[in-house]
Structures are given as C-alpha cells and as structure tokens.
Amino acid sequence: MTLHVVNKPPSNLAITSCLAVVLPGDVVLLIEHGVYCGSVSVPEGVSMYAMDLDVHARGLDDRIPPNVPLIDDARFVELACEHNPIVTWA
Amino acid sequence: MTSKKILFLLRSPPYAGSQAYETLESLLVTAVFDQEVSVLFADDGVYQLLKEQDPSGIGTRSVGAGLKALSTYDVERVYASTASLEERGVPLGDVDLAVETLDAEQISALIAGQDAVISG
Numbered sequence: 647m648t649l650h651v652v653n654k655p656p657s658n659l660a661i662t663s664c665l666a667v668v669l670p671g672d673v674v675l676l677i678e679h680g681v682y683c684g685s686v687s688v689p690e691g692v693s694m695y696a697m698d699l700d701v702h703a704r705g706l707d708d709r710i711p712p713n714v715p716l717i718d719d720a721r722f723v724e725l726a727c728e729h730n731p732i733v734t735w736a
Numbered sequence: 737m738t739s740k741k742i743l744f745l746l747r748s749p750p751y752a753g754s755q756a757y758e759t760l761e762s763l764l765v766t767a768v769f770d771q772e773v774s775v776l777f778a779d780d781g782v783y784q785l786l787k788e789q790d791p792s793g794i795g796t797r798s799v800g801a802g803l804k805a806l807s808t809y810d811v812e813r814v815y816a817s818t819a820s821l822e823e824r825g826v827p828l829g830d831v832d833l834a835v836e837t838l839d840a841e842q843i844s845a846l847i848a849g850q851d852a853v854i855s856g
Contacts (some may be wrong), residue, residue: 666840731853733745
C-alpha cells in the first residue's frame with residue numbers, strides 16, 4: 647500500500663491528482679501547507695492524517711474534521727516504514 | 737546490484753527554476769545504474785512534452801531537448817497522464833519520444849508496482 651504525502655495547499659493540483667489515483671488501503675498524509683487540504687473528501691477505504699505541529703502552527707485545529715487524525719513525527723516514521731512506495735506529491 | 741523499480745513522477749512545468757532539468761538529470765543517472773526506471777508526466781509536467789521549446793532567450797537549457805536522451809539511456813517506460821494532456825491541450829506525437837498515455841486507474845497500478853517514487 648502506498649503512503650501519499652501532500653505538502654501543498656489546495657490551489658496546487660497535488661491533492662487533486664493524488665486523490666484521483668489513490669487505492670483502497672492507501673494512506674494520505676498532509677504535512678506543511680498540505681494541512682489546508684484537511685476538509686477534502688477522501689475515497690472509501692483511504693485514510694487521511696495531518697501533521698499536528700503543522701495544523702497547530704496554522705491555527706487549523708478546529709478546521710480539521712474528526713475523520714482526519716492528527717499525528718506526530720514518530721507516527722509519520724511508522725507510516726513511512728509500514729508503506730511502500732511513498733509518493734510525495736511535491 | 738539489485739535492480740529496483742523506480743518511477744519519476746514529473747509534475748513541474750519546464751523553466752520553473754531548474755527543477756525539471758535537474759530531475760531529468762537524476763533520472764538519467766538512475767538509468768545508468770541499470771534500475772528499472774519509468775517516467776510519468778502529469779499535471780503541468782506534460783508541458784515538458786511540447787516540441788518547439790527554445791529557451792535560449794531566457795538563458796537556460798532546453799528540457800525538451802534533454803528528453804531526447806531518454807531513449808539513449810534505455811528509458812523506454814515513458815508515460816503521460818491522459819487527463820493532464822487533455823486539460824492543457826498538449827498533443828502527443830509532438831515530441832520525438834514514444835509516450836504511452838495512462839488513465840487514472842492505470843496510474844494507480846503503475847504507482848502501486850514501484851519500489852520507489854521520486855517527484856520532480
């Protein structure tokens with residue numbers, strides 16, 4: 647299963663292009679400006695997470711829906727180890 | 737050395753800084769080391785496939801000309817997103833490069849089959 651990392655805001659096509667090709671079981675991780683994509687709807691079977699520090703930094707805590715858990719660096723590392731390949735939609 | 741499947745996901749337009757050219761260079765180096773390299777042009781990356789590129793006036797090297805090196809380096813898995821080409825009106829057959837178009841489902845399968853994906 648693939649880990650998709652998105653670090654661009656919705657104005658970039660990164661999240662759109664990513665969600666067009668995700669497969670059930672894949673994980674989408676929002677980091678940096680990618681956390682502005684927190685309210686997009688994700689296909690069934692796909693999990694989405696957001697980096698807590700990037701969310702807090704931008705004052706988005708109340709805007710990230712409950713189905714998008716916030717994760718820390720340690721969990722990011724775990725996700726990177728659990729998935730292959732890793733696609734950064736930079 | 738074990739060969740790995742490595743996909744270069746090219747989403748940057750040419751001449752947005754040197755990103756497109758530098759990614760192309762790293763792609764060619766990877767190919768030299770006998771890895772199973774494939775290339776996917778998507779989003780604004782499909783603009784790299786326009787034929788009449790002449791960046792001499794903006795003082796930079798031609799990305800389009802650089803792409804001609806792909807076949808020399810035996811990079812034969814060259815793909816482009818059908819949707820990205822259509823949305824931007826970029827025709828295929830414009831470049832001297834055999835490019836296969838892929839829909840979203842085919843792109844999903846391509847990514848899932850890789851050992852590593854490098855974006856540029």
